[in-house]
Amino acid sequence: MGFWKSLFSSSDAPPAPQAMQMEDDPSKAAGDRPSPRIFFSTEREIDLYELEELCDAVGWSRRPLRKVKKAIQHSFLVVSMWEQHGSHRRLIGFSRATSDHAFNATIWDVVVHPEFQSKGLGKALMKQVIKKLRSEDISNITLFADPQVVDFYRNLGFMSDPEGIKGMFWYPD
Amino acid sequence: MGFWKSLFSSSDAPPAPQAMQMEDDPSKAAGDRPSPRIFFSTEREIDLYELEELCDAVGWSRRPLRKVKKAIQHSFLVVSMWEQHGSHRRLIGFSRATSDHAFNATIWDVVVHPEFQSKGLGKALMKQVIKKLRSEDISNITLFADPQVVDFYRNLGFMSDPEGIKGMFWYPD
Numbered sequence: 001m002g003f004w005k006s007l008f009s010s011s012d013a014p015p016a017p018q019a020m021q022m023e024d025d026p027s028k029a030a031g032d033r034p035s036p037r038i039f040f041s042t043e044r045e046i047d048l049y050e051l052e053e054l055c056d057a058v059g060w061s062r063r064p065l066r067k068v069k070k071a072i073q074h075s076f077l078v079v080s081m082w083e084q085h086g087s088h089r090r091l092i093g094f095s096r097a098t099s100d101h102a103f104n105a106t107i108w109d110v111v112v113h114p115e116f117q118s119k120g121l122g123k124a125l126m127k128q129v130i131k132k133l134r135s136e137d138i139s140n141i142t143l144f145a146d147p148q149v150v151d152f153y154r155n156l157g158f159m160s161d162p163e164g165i166k167g168m169f170w171y172p173d
Numbered sequence: 174m175g176f177w178k179s180l181f182s183s184s185d186a187p188p189a190p191q192a193m194q195m196e197d198d199p200s201k202a203a204g205d206r207p208s209p210r211i212f213f214s215t216e217r218e219i220d221l222y223e224l225e226e227l228c229d230a231v232g233w234s235r236r237p238l239r240k241v242k243k244a245i246q247h248s249f250l251v252v253s254m255w256e257q258h259g260s261h262r263r264l265i266g267f268s269r270a271t272s273d274h275a276f277n278a279t280i281w282d283v284v285v286h287p288e289f290q291s292k293g294l295g296k297a298l299m300k301q302v303i304k305k306l307r308s309e310d311i312s313n314i315t316l317f318a319d320p321q322v323v324d325f326y327r328n329l330g331f332m333s334d335p336e337g338i339k340g341m342f343w344y345p346d
Binding site: 144166 | 236243246247273274275279313315318330333336343344
């Protein structure tokens with residue numbers, strides 16, 4: 001269920017997502033124009049070392065690649081974000097969601113490479129995730145936000161503690 | 174991956190979960206003793222009308238059974254709670270969890286029939302869910318709690334907003 005989207009030359013400000021260009025074949029799109037481009041993909045065939053490098057760049061604790069692989073396999077949705085220069089692709093963002101395929105989804109592991117932050121790319125990545133989940137008829141899209149990104153998600157239309165509903169984490173007694 | 178546990182005569186106070194009796198065959202267990210017993214199961218072959226009746230009893234909005242079936246199929250874990258009188262079983266509790274099978278799980282649709290509430294059965298049900306998730310090496314067990322059940326989950330070892338992490342829900346702009 002992969003899809004690719006050509007977004008914009010990386011030197012430009014990102015357009016509103018509705019202005020995104022659809023590209024079935026990113027290499028063709030990149031071939032037409034020499035400037036670097038940003039693409040999204042829902043393919044799960046991600047180089048785990050490249051993903052680890054991305055997560056290292058934002059300071060996340062390392063996790064066993066075997067478990068990361070399993071988590072990707074069993075996620076309902078994976079959306080990755082790539083910068084493409086000619087035939088070279090670089091992983092610059094990632095997100096995934098678990099789901100019951102019917103009512104609820106929970107978004108995990110949202111990451112954008114520091115060099116690509118503050119350009120609207122995190123927002124564009126999340127809009128892809130939301131759009132895809134909505135297209136799959138998921139009505140309840142949830143996540144757990146660290147304090148420093150609560151406003152980022154609020155700007156995307158997420159509400160914290162709606163009607164007093166609390167996110168809770170289990171810890172051993 | 175079904176498992177059954179014989180808990181106790183329904184007229185008794187529930188024992189601590191570590192005192193639960195294991196029963197591979199609940200009908201055999203029930204045959205041995207005439208008093209009603211409580212069992213847990215992870216089988217997914219649940220009568221959807223019986224589940225709907227249980228959810229009706231606690232006042233939940235009805236959901237399309239086709240979607241409920243899909244959600245159960247795609248949940249990582251389903252734990253149901255049954256009262257058994259002789260050969261008759263009655264569904265008295267339910268819970269399920271989505272997961273990436275590696276790091277995270279999120280518990281949804283926790284319900285105990287009103288006639289069986291305030292007897293420690295909700296706690297016993299949740300302990301089964303937690304135990305099963307822990308046995309599958311899931312380290313991050315999460316849920317979204319309505320205000321009136323936050324204390325119930327806190328007593329089970331769940332923390333709300335740990336380190337300022339906020340549960341968030343997406344709503345269209």
